[in-house]
Amino acid sequence: MSPAQILIKEHTLIGEGLNLFEAGINKFEAGQEINKTFFIDLIMFFRGYVDQTHRGKEEKIFLPAAKKLSDQNFRACAEKFTQEHMHGRNFITALEQSVNQYYGGDPSAKINIIANAKDYIQLLRSHIDEENQCFPNIESAFSPDQQSKIAEGFDKIEVEEIGEGVHDKYLEILENAKIVLRI
Numbered sequence: 099m100s101p102a103q104i105l106i107k108e109h110t111l112i113g114e115g116l117n118l119f120e121a122g123i124n125k126f127e128a129g130q131e132i133n134k135t136f137f138i139d140l141i142m143f144f145r146g147y148v149d150q151t152h153r154g155k156e157e158k159i160f161l162p163a164a165k166k167l168s169d170q171n172f173r174a175c176a177e178k179f180t181q182e183h184m185h186g187r188n189f190i191t192a193l194e195q196s197v198n199q200y201y202g203g204d205p206s207a208k209i210n211i212i213a214n215a216k217d218y219i220q221l222l223r224s225h226i227d228e229e230n231q232c233f234p235n236i237e238s239a240f241s242p243d244q245q246s247k248i249a250e251g252f253d254k255i256e257v258e259e260i261g262e263g264v265h266d267k268y269l270e271i272l273e274n275a276k277i278v279l280r281i
């Protein structure tokens with residue numbers, strides 16, 4: 099798999115996480131009690147898998163290389179994607195705060211959990227759609243030498259920063275979320 103294909107494949111798992119998160123949020127909004135662990139686990143998935151594992155590859159390797167391309171559109175896309183990552187992180191921080199408030203006994207925080215979750219889901223879905231369209235084009239603008247350096251960088255991140263068994267941990271989080279939601 100090429101680096102762009104790897105990132106696009108990872109988007110599929112992220113999309114699954116978003117679907118489960120949305121299913122939980124809809125139940126929560128409809129008045130069904132959702133336990134705190136559901137939210138904490140998904141926050142862990144979004145921070146760990148989306149922000150570190152996946153975006154580590156994007157932010158440390160793929161996007162910096164795209165920002166150096168001569169095509170201005172590709173540079174602008176890479177800039178936009180980096181900004182959106184920051185917005186996503188802010189939503190997760192705000193979500194975590196409202197989750198802690200709500201389960202700490204403040205029912206008024208429910209509205210903020212729902213708002214932050216929905217904004218995050220919407221942001222990530224459109225971000226992923228756009229990356230899926232742009233990444234193959236960006237990749238084709240890299241020289242063969244750049245492409246192999248990017249592929250090596252991805253391998254290095256997998257081995258040195260992520261490590262064995264970590265992917266399984268995130269798959270397990272999603273499986274647990276399905277059990278909680280009975281889907």
Ligand SMILES: [Fe+2]
Pocket residue numbers: 153156179183225229
């Ligand atoms: Fe991204």
Ligand SMILES: [Fe+2]
Pocket residue numbers: 105109152156226229
């Ligand atoms: Fe991505």
